[in-house]
Amino acid sequence: MNVTQDLSIISLISEASVLVQLVMTLLASLSLVSWYWIFRKWFQIRAARTKTNGFERDFWSGGDLNGLFQSAAAARHQSGGLERIFEAGYREFTKLRAKSHDHAATIDGARRAMRATYQREVDDLEAHLAFLASVGSVSPYIGLLGTVWGIMNAFRGLSNVSSATLAQVAPGIAEALVATAIGLFAAIPAVVAYNRFAHDIDRIGIRFESFIEEFSNILQRQLR
Numbered sequence: 001m002n003v004t005q006d007l008s009i010i011s012l013i014s015e016a017s018v019l020v021q022l023v024m025t026l027l028a029s030l031s032l033v034s035w036y037w038i039f040r041k042w043f044q045i046r047a048a049r050t051k052t053n054g055f056e057r058d059f060w061s062g063g064d065l066n067g068l069f070q071s072a073a074a075a076r077h078q079s080g081g082l083e084r085i086f087e088a089g090y091r092e093f094t095k096l097r098a099k100s101h102d103h104a105a106t107i108d109g110a111r112r113a114m115r116a117t118y119q120r121e122v123d124d125l126e127a128h129l130a131f132l133a134s135v136g137s138v139s140p141y142i143g144l145l146g147t148v149w150g151i152m153n154a155f156r157g158l159s160n161v162s163s164a165t166l167a168q169v170a171p172g173i174a175e176a177l178v179a180t181a182i183g184l185f186a187a188i189p190a191v192v193a194y195n196r197f198a199h200d201i202d203r204i205g206i207r208f209e210s211f212i213e214e215f216s217n218i219l220q221r222q223l224r
């Protein structure tokens with residue numbers, strides 16, 4: 001086998017030591033799982049943004065609150081996070097208003113219901129972001145472990161020959177560096193996706209919080 005064949009990617013992976021192959025397999029698995037969650041979170045956040053825009057448009061168009069509430073309650077499993085926040089707040093508001101004449105307690109109860117739903121919605125959006133962050137931070141070090149081990153094996157092999165040449169040492173070092181390359185391939189998309197998704201979720205969360213305060217003011221005016 002000539003040097004060119006030995007330095008092909010497939011040959012380097014297949015002829016690597018067992019530990020290096022295990023590292024490569026682990027990194028490839030982490031990369032596949034992270035890409036799965038990257039696409040899942042991308043679709044989820046895009047859907048959340050679209051549904052939030054649609055509900056804000058309907059809400060601020062001056063529609064009847066009871067009508068919006070009935071629509072949100074009927075399509076609870078298909079509605080967006082902001083719509084579920086509205087539903088929880090308005091449901092609690094109507095329940096407390098019928099039982100108590102304490103306006104402050106009624107508004108406070110509606111706000112607590114909205115805050116609880118808000119937290120659940122944000123937690124759902126943030127689910128599995130920690131996995132992407134872990135892949136982004138750990139993968140380069142896992143790849144480095146394979147690289148160090150591969151280089152150690154390459155130099156140990158040189159101790160058995162009288163004179164070392166580039167052709168003898170190159171395959172061992174190259175297979176070791178493949179582990180680092182796979183580690184970076186797994187880490188970079190995960191880091192980029194994590195930062196982007198965290199930013200998008202923060203913006204959606206701010207819109208949710210703003211709506212809670214604005215809707216609380218609307219409910220307070222209805223009690224006067």
